[in-house]
Amino acid sequence: EAGVTQSPTHLIKTRGQQATLRCSPISGHTSVYWYQQALGLGLQFLLWYDEGEERNRGNFPPRFSGRQFPNYSSELNVNALELEDSALYLCASSFLYPVSGANVLTFGAGSRLTVL
C-alpha cells in the first residue's frame, strides 16, 4: 500500500512568487492535514481538509490556502512568498472517524520550500 506522497520534494522560489505543494493521502483516508515545520518551531498546524471541505485552519495569514479534490488529494498554495515561509511542509492523512477513536496521522516525507 502506498503511503502519503508529497510533491515536489524541493522547491525554490523568490520573494513574491507563488508556491503550490501537492499531497496524495493513503487510499481510504478522507482527511488531509498540512503542517509547517520551520527550524526551531516544531510543527505548526496550517489546514485540515475532509471530504473536500476545510475543517479547521491554523493561525496563518490568508495567503496560505488550499483545497481538497474529489479523490481526496490536496493542494497547498502559498501566495506572495516571504523569506520566513521557508520551511518543510508536511502533509498527513487519516480517517475522519477512525475505528480506534484516536485520529492517528500518517505523514508524508514533506516538501522543502526555500524562499530566496
Next chain:
Amino acid sequence: AQTVTQSQPEMSVQEAETVTLSCTYDTSESNYYLFWYKQPPSRQMILVIRQEAYKQQNATENRFSVNFQKAAKSFSLKISDSQLGDTAMYFCAFMNRDDKIIFGKGTRLHILP
C-alpha cells in the same frame, strides 16, 4: 488554547541506556488523546505511541512506554534499551475534540555508540 511544551530541546544518551523525554500540555478538556511521534533524519514522521486520556493505564509499545499524569498534565516518553536507530526528533502531540492535532517543538535525541 491548548499548548504542548517539550522542555528538552536536545538530549544524548549511550546506546542501551534508558532515556526519558518530557512533555507537558495545557487544556481545559477532560477527554483527549496524546501521542509521541518520531522523525528520523530521513524526515518521515511515524507514530511511536498514543494514549487516551480516559485510560489510566500507561501505554506501552515494546521498548517505548509513557508516564501519563493527567492531573499534572504530563506525558513523558521512556525509551528502554536505547538503540542507534532511535536517533531522531521526537514530538509530543495533543489532539482535542475538534481533531486538530497540536505538536510541541520537539526534542532531538542522539543515541551514542
